[in-house]
Amino acid sequence: MLLKYRSEYEKIVMDMLSLIPDMNNEILKSELNWYKNSDDRVIYLWKNENNNWAGMLSIESKNSLLVVRRIILTPDSWNMNNCCIMLNQLSDLYMNKRIIGTMDTTEICEIWEKRNGTKQ
Numbered sequence: 001m002l003l004k005y006r007s008e009y010e011k012i013v014m015d016m017l018s019l020i021p022d023m024n025n026e027i028l029k030s031e032l033n034w035y036k037n038s039d040d041r042v043i044y045l046w047k048n049e050n051n052n053w054a055g056m057l058s059i060e061s062k063n064s065l066l067v068v069r070r071i072i073l074t075p076d077s078w079n080m081n082n083c084c085i086m087l088n089q090l091s092d093l094y095m096n097k098r099i100i101g102t103m104d105t106t107e108i109c110e111i112w113e114k115r116n117g118t119k120q
Contacts, residue, residue: 002057002089005035005043013043016056016072041069046086048077057086066090066097068105080111087112 005013010032017028035041035058046055054077058070068090073082087109091099101109 001047002044002086002093003047005045009045012045012053013056016045016053016074017070019072019074020070044086044090046073046082046089048082055082055086057090059090061094061097064097066094066099068099068101068109071105071108080108083108084112084115088116091116 003009013032014028017023017031023031032043035043038060040061042059042061044057044059045053046057048054053074055073056070057068057072060067060069068087071083071086073079073086087099099109099112101107
């Protein structure tokens with residue numbers, strides 16, 4: 001289940017972002033503030049089927065596009081199936097937007113599109 005970022009989730013988001021290599025505390029805070037400072041940028045936390053925090057998606061809305069900036073899963077949850085579940089849930093929230101990736105997330109988004117037959 002995707003849950004939109006709220007201030008009480010800040011520690012969880014910081015923990016998820018810290019899973020990215022070379023992400024220090026200063027960069028973590030800067031990235032979190034970048035999302036907080038625009039209504040077009042949103043962070044979603046993901047709970048798995050056991051109701052445990054297992055992942056995070058960050059997005060930026062640009063007209064008819066939804067850019068997936070980050071897809072993060074905990075090491076024990078990391079697999080393409082979970083990435084696709086997260087993207088399916090994101091697609092359900094933004095039915096009128098096409099989901100695309102950045103250089104870091106394009107490959108995952110393309111695999112998701114192929115699995116769902118949603119390539120546009």
